Amino acid sequence: MLESRLIPALYPAMAFATVSAVLYGCALAGPPEASSVVYRIRYDAQAADPIAGPGVAVVAGAAPADVSGAERLYRTAIGSPARLPAGYFEAAILAAGPMLDGPDQVVAMPGAWHGRRFEVEVRHTSANLSGKPLLRNVPWRPLVAIPLTGIPAGGVCEVVVRWQPVESLPDGKPLAQPLVSTASFQVE
């Protein structure tokens, strides 16, 4: 079962965020990275081809606005490095994170270019690492869509996504070393 929602607004800094989404009746608000979107992919043991993670892909154009489209695009893109035409300025990062528990939350922090490498940190709570005793619980895997702007012209670029578990969002104490995913893409 798939579920989509944006990251819940947890702190005043999010007030300016303008994004919102509703699926399955979940009303949510936007993260500091105003147009990043977190899709919740509910773990389904019967699913024939669950998304494995973590992983990251770069896709040309804007990220799909629905979870099914984003999941399909991620599956297609994960194994094949993107090639962006010269002068193409719209792209998106699709990053699948670690398996999380029901109450966990995710927020994508603002990313930045360092030369030809774009680095972004995605922070999340972890009931698992915190040892929260959960009863009714269905795990889920986050699939984050992050707009990629300011792409350097011509050549190979790299994207680095760090999944950092923290005690609380957005600035809580780190609970463990981050999981790191990388992907490269070609700008023609």
Added chain:
Amino acid sequence: MNTMRRSVWGFAPAMAMLSLGAWEPAWAATLAVNCNGNPVGTITVNASAGGAGGGGISGGFTSSVGGPPATLAAAAAACGETEFNWYQIVTSANNTYVDRQGNTLTPPFVDPPLNGLATDIDPTWADNMPWYYDMYSPPAGTPNFDSGYLLSNNTTSSTLNFSDYPNGPAGATVSFSTWLVSLNADGSFQAFDGGFSWTWTKGTGVTNITTFNTAPTNAQYANIIGGFAYAVPEPSSLWLVALGVGFVLARRRRRVG
């Protein structure tokens, strides 16, 4: 006395699976559910390796009547009821659980507890009925509502799904008993349809799945559902409750003033 009018046949409480040339233990259970002497479907649950806590359990009840294709509605009709849900209790645990009202829970207790666990453990919203999947949605905008736990989002035309992936600190272990339960149109109890017990351990996952065809004892049901509602609240009832609460608050504020 709790109603148990179905006859249920359980088998295969545990199976061994051949995997990559080595025998690895896996747990599964299957129960045939009969109603009024006729088979209406099957409960199948399996230990699953997924989840952050080392594993869980998944499966469900699948109707075998109606159509073809078989439908849950036909199974319900064959049993003279409206819909199915699950009733789950924690029978033992080595962790402390606290409910949304701040009460420490001592097994056996209903999972999820009334309105859910304490928010600092798990803020996820739960309704006020004793059934595993939520029977209704809260008012729009209610924080921490996860519609993935709605009954309607866990049924297909022929199947009522079940999945649970508990978690906890290192060394945590919890035992559960779970019944398929038949409900009337307003969500009130009609009958138990058999069930299964299972144990989850952090890092190990689910083991010891066993089936049973008995209803819960009073200690497992009648004695522990006192705080729960017995029927789905109608919108008009919710409005009356809200008006009543508003009236009481207004009177209290006037007295303080």
